Amino acid sequence: MTEVFIYDHVRTPRGRGKKDGSLHEVPSVRLAAKTLEAIRDRNGLDTKTVDDIIMGCVDPVMDAGAVIPKAAAFEAGYSNTAPGMQISRFCASGLDAVNFGAAKIAQGADDIVIAGGVESMSRVGLGMSGGAWFMDPSVNFPAYFMPQGVSADLIATKYGFSRDDVDAYAVESQKRAANAWEKGYFKNSVVPVKDINGLTILDRDEHMRPGTDMQALASLNPSFQMPGEMGGFEAVGIQAHPEVERINYVHHAGNSSGIVDGAAAVLLGSKAGGESMGLKPRGRIKAFANIGSDPALMLTGPVDVTEKLLKRTGMSLADIDLFELNEAFAAVVLRYMQAFEIPHDKINVNGGAIAMGHPLGATGAMILGTVLDELERRDLNVALVTLCIGAGMGTATIVERV
Numbered sequence: 001m002t003e004v005f006i007y008d009h010v011r012t013p014r015g016r017g018k019k020d021g022s023l024h025e026v027p028s029v030r031l032a033a034k035t036l037e038a039i040r041d042r043n044g045l046d047t048k049t050v051d052d053i054i055m056g057c058v059d060p061v062m063d064a065g066a067v068i069p070k071a072a073a074f075e076a077g078y079s080n081t082a083p084g085m086q087i088s089r090f091c092a093s094g095l096d097a098v099n100f101g102a103a104k105i106a107q108g109a110d111d112i113v114i115a116g117g118v119e120s121m122s123r124v125g126l127g128m129s130g131g132a133w134f135m136d137p138s139v140n141f142p143a144y145f146m147p148q149g150v151s152a153d154l155i156a157t158k159y160g161f162s163r164d165d166v167d168a169y170a171v172e173s174q175k176r177a178a179n180a181w182e183k184g185y186f187k188n189s190v191v192p193v194k195d196i197n198g199l200t201i202l203d204r205d206e207h208m209r210p211g212t213d214m215q216a217l218a219s220l221n222p223s224f225q226m227p228g229e230m231g232g233f234e235a236v237g238i239q240a241h242p243e244v245e246r247i248n249y250v251h252h253a254g255n256s257s258g259i260v261d262g263a264a265a266v267l268l269g270s271k272a273g274g275e276s277m278g279l280k281p282r283g284r285i286k287a288f289a290n291i292g293s294d295p296a297l298m299l300t301g302p303v304d305v306t307e308k309l310l311k312r313t314g315m316s317l318a319d320i321d322l323f324e325l326n327e328a329f330a331a332v333v334l335r336y337m338q339a340f341e342i343p344h345d346k347i348n349v350n351g352g353a354i355a356m357g358h359p360l361g362a363t364g365a366m367i368l369g370t371v372l373d374e375l376e377r378r379d380l381n382v383a384l385v386t387l388c389i390g391a392g393m394g395t396a397t398i399v400e401r402v
Contacts, residue, residue, distance in 0.1 A: 004102040005281035008267040009369035010038040010191050014205045014357040017121035017259035022202040024122040028064040032072035032118040035265035038191040047078040051110035054101050056093025056117030056361035057086045059129040092387040092395035095364025099288040101268045111273030117361035118263035144240045144296035146233035149224035151298040152329035153249045154237040163250040166330035167217040170255035170354050177351025178210035207258040207357040222249035240296030255330040260357030264365035281402045283372045287313045288397040299332045301394025302386040303339045309396045321380035324371040326387040327352035375401040
């Protein structure tokens, strides 16, 4: 199989996913186009050489509908020969777009692929695309459907994480993200979003609250107790996991991922493709995997897919220098660390979605880029990137620094 290299990656800042967020007036297609423009301009890319543009988008409707990567290519001024497609595997869509592009290159079908994702959550609300998973009883009964936050609280209860545990993790995420921005760790990968006059709209993640402390978080009420107790979803969770007598509700807005807008793009290619552009590879896609997991716990898929991927590659946890796991909820990361006895100084070292936000379709590509930058900064070699996924799934990718 052809080796697949990472030649570059970029992302936009993450804007608050509300009407008063800085990126609210920027449609999804424009966010995606900004990353395509940056990838082209930074690398002197002849867009006639681009074999495909693949982007994750979880709710591809309204502004974000109609094959948004191709629309973004038009707006970015790419050659008409560059095709586009959008995919969705919920929160892992951006990473799966990278994996899909890597598979095409490895198989020999393509030489140059731009992969990533986009989500404008302030313009296209969460769940706007609908779906049988949560709307059709013939599906949501066997799937033990419940809101993800209730599943996160079920995980915290089952595996023994207290309110203090999840809050302490959230405080640390904020501190790490603030430190990364202060030290300039993101400066080479974050491209500012500008208006048509060239004026900067946003050049920094705006969801962060670096002053967050345990006292501030203690004042927040649990977000998912009402749907759990009054909506009947706690009974669903206990039916699936009768060893849990009642759910302890510990998650809230401060220890859960932020709703934000953003986009990301990763430039992938074969050795020949990179040489044709005169580019030096920065990383290599070593392996990736997907898996279905417990649908009631829903968010423990990263544990299962990591086990699958390590077994498939013949690698061990000791071979991984850094881990990057999307911070959908604090308990997701705490369970992953608990399952593999991973020290906190090896995972999400620059904070994550609790501090900076989770633009659903883009996040996987964003965190892959973040950890590649960190491998370079620390002079390390191997990282594992993974995300939990709605309906009980997991995606993981191993990248090597070149």
